[in-house]
Amino acid sequence: MSSDARNLYPLSEKAPHLVRSKTGLRLEDFTVDAVLEGRVGAQDLAISPAVLRLQADIARATGRDRLAENFERAAELVAVPQETLLNTYELLRPGRARSAEELRAQAALMRRDYGATRIAAMIEEAADVCERRGLFTKRF
Numbered sequence: 001m002s003s004d005a006r007n008l009y010p011l012s013e014k015a016p017h018l019v020r021s022k023t024g025l026r027l028e029d030f031t032v033d034a035v036l037e038g039r040v041g042a043q044d045l046a047i048s049p050a051v052l053r054l055q056a057d058i059a060r061a062t063g064r065d066r067l068a069e070n071f072e073r074a075a076e077l078v079a080v081p082q083e084t085l086l087n088t089y090e091l092l093r094p095g096r097a098r099s100a101e102e103l104r105a106q107a108a109l110m111r112r113d114y115g116a117t118r119i120a121a122m123i124e125e126a127a128d129v130c131e132r133r134g135l136f137t138k139r140f
Contacts, residue, residue, distance in 0.1 A: 004061070005054075005057040005058045005060070005061035006058060006061040006062045008054070008058055009058050009062075011051070011054065011055070011058075012027060016028070018051070018054060019051055020048045020050065020051060021044050021045065021046060021047065021048060022043075022044075022046035022047060022048050022049075022078055023043055023044045023046070024048075025040065025044050029044075030044075046078060047078065048078065049075040049076070049078045049079070050075075052071045052072070052074045052075035052078070053071065053072065053075050055071045056068040056069075056071035056072045056075070059071060069118070072118055073116075073118045073119055073122065076110075076114065076115065076116035076117070076118055076119050077116065077119060079114050079115070079116075080110070080114045080116060080119075084109075084110075084114075087106070088106055088110065088119075088123070091103060091106055091123075092123070092126055094135065095135070095137070097127075097130065097136060098136055099136050100127040100128070100130060100131040100136065101127075103123055103124070103126060103127035103130070104123075104124060104127050106123055107119075107120040107121075107123035107124045107127070108120070110123065
């Protein structure tokens with residue numbers, strides 16, 4: 001996306017037609033009546049990967065590369081089941097993983113099963129850092 005991406009912020013005001021939920025609903029579909037009638041449920045509240053990537057484009061166009069990277073990683077996580085996310089989070093907490101191999105196995109799972117290459121790279125980096133610093137002693 002070009003530097004014109006910055007003109008799309010905030011998306012909900014400047015380009016609401018581009019905003020979709022994970023299930024494909026548009027912003028205009030989110031009404032109290034739709035919820036009361038059962039046309040909108042909890043599963044509809046998740047953002048789509050495409051919108052997160054668009055947010056990354058906007059962030060990058062405004063020189064916020066780190067924020068853009070976070071949006072790109074978030075876009076990968078949309079497809080990951082909550083249980084897998086929580087297991088990954090738990091492994092990344094201090095003293096939880098017993099070895100770098102355990103983290104690398106989780107990274108491989110994220111890459112293989114969900115195509116989450118950026119997340120996998122982040123987990124592998126964490127494994128390397130923890131290994132260098134000797135942080136794999138079980139603390140809890």
